[in-house]
Amino acid sequence: MERTSKKLTRTDVQNFKLRLEAERQETVRLLAELEQERRLVTHDGPEDAGDASVTTLARESLFERTSQKNRQLSRINIALRRIGSGQFGVCSECGEPINRKRLEAMPWTTYCLQCQEELERAHTSQRFVGVELQE
Numbered sequence: 001m002e003r004t005s006k007k008l009t010r011t012d013v014q015n016f017k018l019r020l021e022a023e024r025q026e027t028v029r030l031l032a033e034l035e036q037e038r039r040l041v042t043h044d045g046p047e048d049a050g051d052a053s054v055t056t057l058a059r060e061s062l063f064e065r066t067s068q069k070n071r072q073l074s075r076i077n078i079a080l081r082r083i084g085s086g087q088f089g090v091c092s093e094c095g096e097p098i099n100r101k102r103l104e105a106m107p108w109t110t111y112c113l114q115c116q117e118e119l120e121r122a123h124t125s126q127r128f129v130g131v132e133l134q135e
């Protein structure tokens, strides 16, 4: 059975588009919530040392969650643009079709598994270089 990696049909792409749009709305909503939370954390001055550390933790966790959501949002926007330009489901690195199961698990991905792994390795080593340059 060689039909498992067949090209995505128009209907498939439409379904992925609907999922991505729903996901984008949800991400935008969560970002708005996080922004509200951030204002609360920033405005309430800590009463004592115990509160201060809680506030710092809350801020760090908020910052982390916000940047995660922002990254997610830009991935979704890129995927939606790729649907618009007819490139959806094709790895933007090697040009091979992205595994369908992978797309169903994360429709915002723009890389096949192999390229993703290679990019993550490259990214990790780049970050080491970045740290060295800063110091």
Ligand SMILES: [Zn+2]
Residues within 6 Å of the ligand: 091, 092, 093, 094, 095, 096, 111, 112, 113, 114, 115, 116
């Ligand atoms: Zn690839």
